[in-house]
Amino acid sequence: MTEHYYSKKPQVQSNPQQWRYTLLGHSFLFETDSGVFSKGEVDFGSRLLIETFEMPDMDGAVLDVGCGYGPIGLAIAKQYPDRTVFMMDINERAVELAKKNAEMNGIQNVRIYESDGVYIDKGVKVAAVLTNPPIRAGKETVFKIYDGAFHHLSDGGELWVVIQKKQGAPSTQKYLEEKFRSVEVVEKKKGYWIIKAEK
Numbered sequence: 001m002t003e004h005y006y007s008k009k010p011q012v013q014s015n016p017q018q019w020r021y022t023l024l025g026h027s028f029l030f031e032t033d034s035g036v037f038s039k040g041e042v043d044f045g046s047r048l049l050i051e052t053f054e055m056p057d058m059d060g061a062v063l064d065v066g067c068g069y070g071p072i073g074l075a076i077a078k079q080y081p082d083r084t085v086f087m088m089d090i091n092e093r094a095v096e097l098a099k100k101n102a103e104m105n106g107i108q109n110v111r112i113y114e115s116d117g118v119y120i121d122k123g124v125k126v127a128a129v130l131t132n133p134p135i136r137a138g139k140e141t142v143f144k145i146y147d148g149a150f151h152h153l154s155d156g157g158e159l160w161v162v163i164q165k166k167q168g169a170p171s172t173q174k175y176l177e178e179k180f181r182s183v184e185v186v187e188k189k190k191g192y193w194i195i196k197a198e199k
């Protein structure tokens, strides 16, 4: 059976690699591994999301759902040191890498753990959720992540999604329009859309 990057427990032989990458003007050292989404550099869509994102004008934590080895959450945590960034992924190897990458880059304002979809304590107020969703895991999983984001966002909080047009950006836009107060495609580049949905 082919193994996907969204396995809970990757069986594929570990083959860690380290490389440097600059995000928002900060230089990061990242470790990635087989069995975890990455191609030896930050995914184009993730980078576009990081560079397009604007923090909503409200207090509260930030969530990176499906964090992988951590580029989105860690870049936001570095850029906004006063915010707590919760990062979660179903893939335990990804979670271990994200923790290691936080440590290697001296980033402490993060909480990183395994979860299926969005999972945070009830008492936490969330200003923003960012996700490069696991398209290959199927629509049901992706829409469950949007539902979880909606549930945990404060009023006025924002969900930011990067998704390719050919991988379902229009259906994501439609789904979000049914739930959120306003939905806007704020950027389109090389077939990738950045969709912002305000609760």
Ligand SMILES: C[S@@+](CC[C@H](N)C(=O)[O-])C[C@H]1O[C@@H](n2cnc3c(N)ncnc32)[C@H](O)[C@@H]1O
Binding pocket: 005, 006, 007, 037, 038, 043, 046, 065, 066, 067, 068, 069, 070, 071, 072, 088, 089, 090, 091, 094, 115, 116, 117, 118, 132, 133, 134, 135, 137, 141
């Ligand atoms: C497209 S990748 C993005 C990874 C990372 N954010 C990046 O930019 O490289 C999607 C991620 O979602 C994770 N994922 C898949 N199903 C999930 C679920 N049910 N709950 C949480 N994360 C999930 C995958 O393991 C994968 O790491």
